[in-house]
Amino acid sequence: MVQTNDHPQSFAERLIYGSIISTWALWLVGGLYIAGPVIGWILAANVAWKYYMAPGLPEAERPNSLGTSVWLWIVGMMALLIILWIGHSNFALGIGATVKSSIGWAKGWALLGIFILVGAAVKVRSQIIYRAICKLGVQTLILIPIFLIAPAIGLPETLYVSPLKIIGGPGPEYFATTLYTLEPGSGMPRWQFFAPWSPAAGMVALVHIICAVEEKSLKWKVIGITAGLLVALLSQSRLALVAIVVILPMSFCISRLNKPAIWFLAAPALLFAGLFSANIAQSLGEMQSNFEGARADSSRVRATLGRIAVDRWQEEAPVFGHGVVERGPHLVEYMPIGSHHSWYGLLFVKGLAGLLSFALPIVLSTAVLGKNAYRNPRARVGLSMVLLLLLYSFGENLEILAYLYWPALILIGVGLRRNQLEAPS
Numbered sequence: 001m002v003q004t005n006d007h008p009q010s011f012a013e014r015l016i017y018g019s020i021i022s023t024w025a026l027w028l029v030g031g032l033y034i035a036g037p038v039i040g041w042i043l044a045a046n047v048a049w050k051y052y053m054a055p056g057l058p059e060a061e062r063p064n065s066l067g068t069s070v071w072l073w074i075v076g077m078m079a080l081l082i083i084l085w086i087g088h089s090n091f092a093l094g095i096g097a098t099v100k101s102s103i104g105w106a107k108g109w110a111l112l113g114i115f116i117l118v119g120a121a122v123k124v125r126s127q128i129i130y131r132a133i134c135k136l137g138v139q140t141l142i143l144i145p146i147f148l149i150a151p152a153i154g155l156p157e158t159l160y161v162s163p164l165k166i167i168g169g170p171g172p173e174y175f176a177t178t179l180y181t182l183e184p185g186s187g188m189p190r191w192q193f194f195a196p197w198s199p200a201a202g203m204v205a206l207v208h209i210i211c212a213v214e215e216k217s218l219k220w221k222v223i224g225i226t227a228g229l230l231v232a233l234l235s236q237s238r239l240a241l242v243a244i245v246v247i248l249p250m251s252f253c254i255s256r257l258n259k260p261a262i263w264f265l266a267a268p269a270l271l272f273a274g275l276f277s278a279n280i281a282q283s284l285g286e287m288q289s290n291f292e293g294a295r296a297d298s299s300r301v302r303a304t305l306g307r308i309a310v311d312r313w314q315e316e317a318p319v320f321g322h323g324v325v326e327r328g329p330h331l332v333e334y335m336p337i338g339s340h341h342s343w344y345g346l347l348f349v350k351g352l353a354g355l356l357s358f359a360l361p362i363v364l365s366t367a368v369l370g371k372n373a374y375r376n377p378r379a380r381v382g383l384s385m386v387l388l389l390l391l392y393s394f395g396e397n398l399e400i401l402a403y404l405y406w407p408a409l410i411l412i413g414v415g416l417r418r419n420q421l422e423a424p425s
Helices: 011-021 023-028 032-056 068-090 095-107 109-121 126-149 163-167 198-214 218-235 238-254 260-275 277-294 296-316 342-372 377-392 398-415
Strands: 158-161 176-178
Touching: 011 023, 011 032, 011 126, 011 398, 023 032, 023 126, 032 095, 032 109, 032 398, 068 095, 068 109, 068 342, 095 109, 109 398, 126 198, 126 218, 126 398, 198 218, 198 238, 198 377, 198 398, 218 238, 238 377, 296 342, 342 377, 342 398, 377 398
Parallel strands: none
Antiparallel strands: 158 176
16 A cells, blocks of 8 residues: 555654654653653664665665754754763762763753754654644643643642652653642642643644644644644743744744745835834833733742852853752742753853853754745744744753654754755655
C-alpha cells in the first residue's frame, strides 16, 4: 500500500509521531519529564549512526549537511556544559554536584541542540508533526471537560505524584498528575494540563496552534487550533495571550516582506504611528501596567528575582557564573534565583560566557529564518517557533521546559536545513 504524506515512514518519524500522540498517556504515569530527554538522545544516536553509515545508505536516506546556524547551536550547547564545569570548579562544588548538574544539562540545554540537529539533519517531514499534534488535540478536547468539572465537584488539585520521581528532577510538579490549581489571592481555579505550571501550558499551546495552522486538512486544522486556543485561554497565562496576537502576525509580515502589498500597507500604518506616537506610548504604558497588575505579586517576585540574579552575577561570578541554581530569600518566596527568565538564569548560573553561548545561535537562527521565510514555508514555521522561544525566554527558563516543547525545536531545525529544494513536507 502506498504511504501518504501523513503517515510516518522512517524510524525518526515513527518515534516523533508516536511520542506526540502519547503525551496524555505519559502525563498520566508521570513520564513526560523522562520521555523528552530519552526521545532526544535516541534521535541523536540515530543521527550519529546515519552520518557514520551515510556512504552506504541510499541517497534519499542520507542525512543533510549542516549549515552554520545549526553548528552554532551544537557548539553553543556544548559550550554550556564546559562553562558549567568551570563554574563548579571555581566554587569547589565537588564531583557529586558536577555530575548531577551535567545530567541536568543533558535533560535541558543539550536538548535544544539535539532536536534542532535532528530537524536539520534527518528528513523528518513537518506534516507528520502537524498531524500528530492535531490528533493529540482530539484527546485534549475530550479531557478538557474533566479538568473543568474537577474543581466544581471537589476533586483534589493533584491526584498523585508518580513514583518515577525517584529518577530525579527539578521538583515533584514534573511528575504530578494535577487537575487544577487555585490562585492564592482569588481562589479561582487555573489549569496547567500536562505542564508543570500554567504559563508552561500556555507556551506549549502556542506551539500547537502554530503547527495546527499549517495542517493541510481542514478538519484536523480546526481541531488542533481549537484545542490549542482552549489550553492557552484556560491556562490564564498573560504571556500566552500576548504571544497569540504577536507571533503569527509578525511571522506572516516578515515572510512577506518581498510582497509590495506589505509595504503599501505598512506605509500608512507607520505614518499613523508617527503622528500619534505619544498616545500610542501612553497606551502601551497602560497596557504594561495592567499586564503586571493582573498578578501583581507574581510580577513583583519575578522582578526581584531578576535584580538579585544580576547583582550577584556582577559581584560574584561575571564570566562563568555560579555553576548551580540557588534558592532565593524569603522576599522572593524562596524561588530559585534567575528563575522565570532564561537570560537572568544564564547570567547567574553560567555568567556572560553562558549567555553568549545561547544568544549567538538564537540570534543567528532568527536572522537566517527571517531571510528565508518569504520563500520557504518551513522557514516561516521555524521563524514562528524561534520568535516564540525569544518571547518566552523573558518569562520562563527555556531549558527546563525543553522536554515539553521539543517539536518546536525540530521544526526550527527543519527550517534551517541547507537543502530547501527537497520534496515538500
